Amino acid sequence: MNPFTDTATDSVSALGELRLIAAIRRWLGDATPAAPFGIGDDCAVLPTSRHRPLLTVDPVVYGEHFDDSVPPRAVAAKLLKRNLSDIAAMGGRPRTAVIALALAPTTRTRWLEQFYRGLAATARAYRTPIVGGDITRQPAGFTASLTLLGEAAGPRTLTRRGAKPGDAIYVTGALGGSILGHHHRFTPRLAEGAWLATRPEVRSLMDLSDGLAKDLPALAPDNAVPSLNPTAIPISAAARTLAKRDGRPTLDHALSDGEDFELLFTVAARANHSKFEAAWRRKFSTPLACIGRFTRVLEPGALTLHDFQGYEHLR
């Protein structure tokens, strides 16, 4: 469904602001608490917590993060889940979210209803109430920005810093070809991230959003490079399908497509890697691959990441 309509009576401008806000409360249902703990006051008031707060923000923009082929419910699910993936990437858990929408006056009310119903369903599934928001007019397009407040799930949060030369590099799931559906169907790795934060041998963590080739350098310690084993990279079926279609190497898809929303992390060199992997497998069915390690110089036969490009947001 296209988010916009030429039929004025089907658009949000025909509905008007007050009726639209009333409709949104209805669409969100019990995914939003009553004011001042949810939508309806100048701020949402939240309960205090003993855990360190985590704060992140990510948008979805029409023509950029989704098109007419993505159902509006899936657009909303993607918006919340890409933020949940950022919380997972710190070893945190979600608390609550606010959403800011900038809408063209021609936005189709029925599209927006499905968007909010999808947001409510995802918010319920991940126990992340939508406690506030804003709706404003913009001349054209659909831009939704969600801010997620989370908290540390335990005493430790993991960041992108902390890897040392020699540390092993791990990735969850399989990479590439996200555009075929994974980009809105993925599952944020919340349980996995929280567990990794409890493991002392895990030294750094991030989620993959722009593709391994572009994201991995963020974990690299000073004076070290990632030496990746090309045959160890987990390649998704979608990456293979795309490669057959467009003739690009499957590895290029796996490293450059972006929107994998998998976890990328490092494990101390001297840790017992088999024991760590066995503990993972007892806990999760999520695939886990050791794809290489950080070294002082590039190892023979290792991938040269410069040959691959990640997603460029402002091209």
Added chain:
Amino acid sequence: MNPFTDTATDSVSALGELRLIAAIRRWLGDATPAAPFGIGDDCAVLPTSRHRPLLTVDPVVYGEHFDDSVPPRAVAAKLLKRNLSDIAAMGGRPRTAVIALALAPTTRTRWLEQFYRGLAATARAYRTPIVGGDITRQPAGFTASLTLLGEAAGPRTLTRRGAKPGDAIYVTGALGGSILGHHHRFTPRLAEGAWLATRPEVRSLMDLSDGLAKDLPALAPDNAVPSLNPTAIPISAAARTLAKRDGRPTLDHALSDGEDFELLFTVAARANHSKFEAAWRRKFSTPLACIGRFTRVLEPGALTLHDFQGYEHLR
């Protein structure tokens, strides 16, 4: 300055994403802490706090909240201050903010630099570090959404609910004509809001963003209407100037223009109003006016708010 440029070399797309993010860190300077406490990781990690968190989000959109006549520094100041005004409206204090930008590829880099430098200056002035953000491409326009995390300044937060029939209605400052400059030059009433939350006779509080006529009903108790004294409404010089220009009544400007960012609150009927006002004057030079009270039926001579319209966001 217009935010967009036809000269490709002057645009953010020429700069590219990585260089733009490096530039933004430079422009923000010490208004953003180092990761993971600021920009640069998947989430910002914040210190714990014993106070109840407050969360709010508000945007600025080109053509909607500002035009070419507003300097980019003032656009950014307005963005942060309108969120600070929401924190003031709960009797809270700001902690930290994240910002999501959706940019046309033709966005002028020099305009964006001034925007971020203005954001940094305002963030420093209000001790509100910018701890995270996101930048994404959108086909056209400039849409910036800021989420502000605050906390209760004391044991009590004020909300829009709490007024009872008979309660007096107060407003700070002077209303109307905001478009002549107040809409980006205003001062969020943070100290005033925090003080009001300490006063037991104050029962409800909000900030004025869409105009008194549209906003006041949110404070009305069940089965009561606001009976406003037309001569008590504080009218700004800008409202008088606009009224002279366009022939509309000054009162219409004061009640309907919107973007006043003043505080509107109610004081219990049986409180000592003179004592309350004297305490205010000892503390603040901010003008304060008692403009009427909530009554069971509209009092003779009182304003009929239905004759005035507030700002309609989706018209």
